[in-house]
Amino acid sequence: QSALIQPPSVSGSPGQSVTLSCTGTRSDVGSYNRVSWYQQSPGAAPKLIIYEVNNRPSGVPDRFSGSKSGTTASLTISGLQAEDEADYYCSSYTSSSTYVIFGGGTKLTVL
Amino acid sequence: QVQLQESGPGLLKSSQTLSLTCTVHGDPISSGGYYWTWIRQYPGRGLEWIGYIYYNGDAYYNPSLKSRLTISVDRTKNQFSLRLNSVTAADTAVYFCARYCSGGTCDSGHQFGVDVWGQGTTVTVSS
Numbered sequence: 001q002s003a004l005i006q007p008p009s010v011s012g013s014p015g016q017s018v019t020l021s022c023t024g025t026r027s028d029v030g031s032y033n034r035v036s037w038y039q040q041s042p043g044a045a046p047k048l049i050i051y052e053v054n055n056r057p058s059g060v061p062d063r064f065s066g067s068k069s070g071t072t073a074s075l076t077i078s079g080l081q082a083e084d085e086a087d088y089y090c091s092s093y094t095s096s097s098t099y100v101i102f103g104g105g106t107k108l109t110v111l
Numbered sequence: 112q113v114q115l116q117e118s119g120p121g122l123l124k125s126s127q128t129l130s131l132t133c134t135v136h137g138d139p140i141s142s143g144g145y146y147w148t149w150i151r152q153y154p155g156r157g158l159e160w161i162g163y164i165y166y167n168g169d170a171y172y173n174p175s176l177k178s179r180l181t182i183s184v185d186r187t188k189n190q191f192s193l194r195l196n197s198v199t200a201a202d203t204a205v206y207f208c209a210r211y212c213s214g215g216t217c218d219s220g221h222q223f224g225v226d227v228w229g230q231g232t233t234v235t236v237s238s
Contacts, residue, residue, distance in 0.1 A: 003157070034214075034223035045207055045231055046158070051224030089158055093223055097174050100211075102158040 004029065004090055004103035011109040012080045020106045022073040022090030028101060030071035034093035037066055037075045040105075041086045050075060077108070085110040113137040115208050115229035125238045129195040133208030133229060140189050141166040144217040147191040148225060149182060151204040159204075163211055164191055198236045205231040 005023040012018040022029065022037075029035055033053045038046035048057055050066040053073065063078045073092070077084055090103040119131035133147070140147065149161035162172040164182045172180050181194040195202060210227040212219055219226050 036224040038225070045209075045228035046225070047228070048221060048224045048226045051212075051221045051226070055222075057219075057221055057224075057226060087156060091158075091160075091225075099163075099171055100160045102160065105156045105158070 003101055004092060006088075006090060006103035006106045008104070009107045009109065011111055012077075013111045014080055014082060016080050017076060017078040018080060018108065020075045020077075020088050020090075020108070022075070022092075022103050024071050024073070024092055024094075024101075026071060027096060028071075028092040028094040029068065029073050031095065032093045033068065035066070035068060035073040036091050037064075037073075038089045038091070039084075039086045040089065046089060080110055082110050084108060113210065113227050115210065115227060117206060117208050117229045117232040119206075119232060119234075121233055121235060123198055123234065123236050125199050125236060126197055127236075129193070129198050129202065129234060129236075131193045131206055131208070131232065131234075133191050133193075135189045135191075139186075140184065140191065141186055143219070144212070144215050146171075146211040146213045147184065148209045148211040149193045150207045150209055150225070152207065152231070153204045161193065161206075163213075200236050200238060203234060203236050205233050207231045 037050035040046040053068045054066040089105045114136040116134045146163040148163040164170040170182045179196040184191040208229040209225045212221045
């Protein structure tokens, strides 16, 4: 099964908004609201920041929001801060037998 | 606060068996309705779902690894484990154990999210 497709890199200036995309298929993102997003800083484990497309665990700033349209999920970070610089991964349940697949990750650079 | 800790050898030779254990601290492995999960991260970023297991022993594997993989659970020790046979250099990665809420009644409510991760352990396979 193929990974979800994410752009390798995105950049933005402090205070700006950026949107990270995650493109799947009708077997995963397009058919299920089981998309989650993870933030990973260098040397650390990934951290859950969005689950079920648009829900934030407690403690995650409301600057982070998720959405989905068709087979593409998106993570929007508003009011960009230097501490947001990290790698971001999406994942989705898939109807193929792997159950869960990940995107290749997007490196967010805060200029 | 649940914490997960991986343990196991960091260096293997090709054809050997990788054995890793994850100890769950702070909550019984049988509580909360979670699936206990192994995920690996290749050098250069990519994440791969390896498989997961429920406390009752029901396990689900990535088909690409299924022929070499066994995931087991030991409720008495509050641990779950991974065994991957016949490793090659392609199995070199950071291995994470993690907690996955696969819908249903998981206490955290973080549906279909991996909400607790171990720190990860680096596994290198040499030829």
